[in-house]
């Protein structure tokens with residue numbers, strides 16, 4: 001998609017995890033297309049620096065910042081309340097913030113952090129903003145998932161890896177949850193004018209995993225030489241968020257801006273419904 005293909009003038013787009021990597025590159029591109037941006041970031045200084053940098057790089061001053069640590073459900077609820085109180089429409093929600101942990105960690109809510117940030121925050125934030133998205137149609141939800149979802153089915157008996165924690169299993173399961181959430185939500189949103197799709201950005205040189213100490217940082221730096229740049233990695237998120245070619249398309253998964261099939265486990269409708277129910281219970285949503 002070239003910039004001539006799409007304009008986002010008059011569109012309000014919220015993007016989580018905009019201080020780094022794919023989220024930041026996505027935000028810059030959407031600002032260039034003329035969108036009003038709501039950046040969701042957890043660190044005040046980093047968030048403010050990103051806000052200024054995007055405005056400086058693109059000339060688009062319409063960049064707002066909302067602070068929230070997405071590992072905390074109270075913070076996600078506050079973020080949604082803060083945004084809803086502004087009475088702005090919401091045309092695009094990009095659930096992008098993500099984390100990988102070598103060691104199992106619990107959030108302030110006592111939930112394993114990768115599942116909490118990568119899946120439950122997508123689930124809770126989207127549901128809290130759904131009425132506003134419905135009131136702003138045509139509107140789009142983009143869930144940044146990953147090919148790492150192919151690790152296998154959701155382990156409902158040990159969702160948080162309390163019995164056995166394996167890094168890529170926990171990360172992959174959270175990304176599978178992104179896709180299953182996308183498919184279940186698409187069914188629920190049929191005919192509403194709100195679409196929801198998942199994307200895989202590719203293997204991208206970003207800050208993902210850098211929270212795991214020096215050894216991980218070195219490995220990420222070395223691997224990054226062979227990976228896509230954040231700008232290249234953001235291309236599919238931008239396409240799904242903004243391209244006229246995706247108007248009305250829902251319940252799909254995109255890689256390199258093309259629809260792709262996902263794992264067999266991801267299409268299990270009973271498991272999608274079970275995940276929805278469990279996620280509702282874990283976030284206190286009914």
Ligand SMILES: NC(=O)c1ccc[n+]([C@@H]2O[C@H](COP(=O)([O-])OP(=O)(O)OC[C@H]3O[C@@H](n4cnc5c(N)ncnc54)[C@H](OP(=O)(O)O)[C@@H]3O)[C@@H](O)[C@H]2O)c1
Nearest residue numbers: 017019020021022069070071097098146203204206207208
């Ligand atoms: N990189 C890849 O190869 C790849 C491949 C497939 C999918 N993905 C997906 O792409 C998405 C973006 O990742 P990335 O590669 O761009 O990684 P990144 O550079 O590490 O960016 C992650 C973003 O998420 C934010 N974040 C993490 N935990 C948060 C929390 N608790 N509250 C609020 N924000 C939080 C980070 O904020 P801070 O700046 O404050 O840390 C950062 O802005 C993720 O969903 C990831 O799973 C990445």
